Amino acid sequence: MHGTLNLVGYGLSAIGPAIATGLIFAAYINGVARQPESRSVLQPIAFLGFALAEALALFGLVLAFVLK
Amino acid sequence: METVQITGHLASSAGFVPPSTSDFNLPPIFGHSAYLTKPIALVFFSVILISAFFILASRKSAVVPSKLQYAGESIYSFVRKDLGEEIIGSGFLAYVPFLFTLFTFVLVNNVFGIIPFMQFPAMSHVSFPYVLAGFSYFIFHAIGVKRQGLIPYLKGIAFLPGVPKFAYILLTPIEIATYFLIRPVTLALRLFANMFAGHLLLLVFIGGGNYMLHDSHLLMKFLSPFSFSFGIIMTFFEFMVQCLQAYIITLLSALFIAGALAEEH
Numbered sequence: 001m002h003g004t005l006n007l008v009g010y011g012l013s014a015i016g017p018a019i020a021t022g023l024i025f026a027a028y029i030n031g032v033a034r035q036p037e038s039r040s041v042l043q044p045i046a047f048l049g050f051a052l053a054e055a056l057a058l059f060g061l062v063l064a065f066v067l068k
Numbered sequence: 069m070e071t072v073q074i075t076g077h078l079a080s081s082a083g084f085v086p087p088s089t090s091d092f093n094l095p096p097i098f099g100h101s102a103y104l105t106k107p108i109a110l111v112f113f114s115v116i117l118i119s120a121f122f123i124l125a126s127r128k129s130a131v132v133p134s135k136l137q138y139a140g141e142s143i144y145s146f147v148r149k150d151l152g153e154e155i156i157g158s159g160f161l162a163y164v165p166f167l168f169t170l171f172t173f174v175l176v177n178n179v180f181g182i183i184p185f186m187q188f189p190a191m192s193h194v195s196f197p198y199v200l201a202g203f204s205y206f207i208f209h210a211i212g213v214k215r216q217g218l219i220p221y222l223k224g225i226a227f228l229p230g231v232p233k234f235a236y237i238l239l240t241p242i243e244i245a246t247y248f249l250i251r252p253v254t255l256a257l258r259l260f261a262n263m264f265a266g267h268l269l270l271l272v273f274i275g276g277g278n279y280m281l282h283d284s285h286l287l288m289k290f291l292s293p294f295s296f297s298f299g300i301i302m303t304f305f306e307f308m309v310q311c312l313q314a315y316i317i318t319l320l321s322a323l324f325i326a327g328a329l330a331e332e333h
Contacts, residue, residue: 044155044319051316055254058261065089 010064017057024049084279087271092192092264107190114176114190122172147171147318155322156329163325166207170200171318174259178310181267182303189310192263194256197317201256204321212328221328255320262313266306273299 028046032039094106125140133141147168152160174191181189190196212221225247226240277295280288 040154044150047312047316048319048323051258051320055258055261058258058265061265062257062261 004064006064006067010060013060014057017053017060020053020056021050024053084276087268087275091271092267094188106188107193107196110180110186110188110190111177111196114173114180118172118176143172144168151315151318151322155319156326159329163207163211163322166203167318167322170204170321171314174200174317175311175314178263178314179307181263181310182270182306189263189267191259191313192267194260197256197259200259200317201252204255204317204324205252208321208324208328211325215329251324255317259313259317262309266309269302270299270306273302 024046028042031042096102097104097106097109122140125136128134129137148160148164151167151171152164156163177190177196180186181192215221216224225243227236228239228243231239273295277292277299280292280295283289283292
């Protein structure tokens with residue numbers, strides 16, 4: 001069996017963004033559950049935060065392929 | 069081109085070949101000219117498709133809309149209301165054409181990634197998102213300069229008002245890097261990396277299923293439908309991601325424009 005350690009490193013680095021994404025959506029769901037009319041205000045903020053957190057995981061993925 | 073490897077074909081002869089970046093370098097469609105490749109053809113096709121759809125949808129604007137008109141108008145009103153009016157606020161109408169073009173172009177090109185026979189998101193080649201992010205970058209800086217003047221605009225970026233003087237040592241480089249380097253690059257890379265990763269994911273499951281189906285071991289043949297069905301599930305997941313990324317790149321562009329329009333940052 002052979003492969004590259006890059007992907008193991010990528011798997012480890014994806015933990016951070018995964019937790020971040022979970023926290024963001026947990027907060028979003030909490031907010032909407034407490035105050036359903038705030039959904040339209042919270043939605044762009046939640047997705048923006050999600051995009052910013054997820055970008056880190058994706059940069060890791062790209063770097064896992066680029067750095068040989 | 070010998071370097072192009074289609075995962076499934078090689079799989080039956082020489083072990084499982086995991087998909088790699090070389091799977092994204094598709095051969096030219098005609099002869100050896102490197103200019104007309106599949107992504108470029110798809111981008112041209114998407115432009116024709118979008119134009120045709122919206123010209124047809126808006127040609128006869130009736131009070132009681134037809135199905136086509138309703139479809140066109142609901143996409144337009146989504147961009148106009150949720151992305152233009154809500155984010156940019158007053159004076160948003162001037163930027164709706166840009167946002168709408170960006171949204172539909174990215175959306176259609178992304179969704180090409182899961183439509184049979186096309187099945188390639190053009191945005192998984194980083195040059196396309198770079199151009200789109202370049203547009204967004206140029207537009208929001210141009211708006212800022214036009215609205216506030218060059219020197220006040222740059223000053224507003226570099227020196228945030230209401231911050232203690234000594235904090236500028238740390239803050240000014242970060243702010244300048246954010247506005248001129250990080251914003252355009254992350255805007256492009258986010259879209260690129262999402263499409264790249266999604267396409268790779270589908271290649272893994274479908275190529276893997278193909279490999280297992282051609283394997284001599286009987287157990288592997290039995291297990292290959294699981295891989296294929298995961299490929300199907302992931303295709304639907306990809307559809308969600310593709311729509312979301314079109315939304316996000318437009319949302320971020322709208323936020324940048326809104327930031328440049330605001331007098332104080």
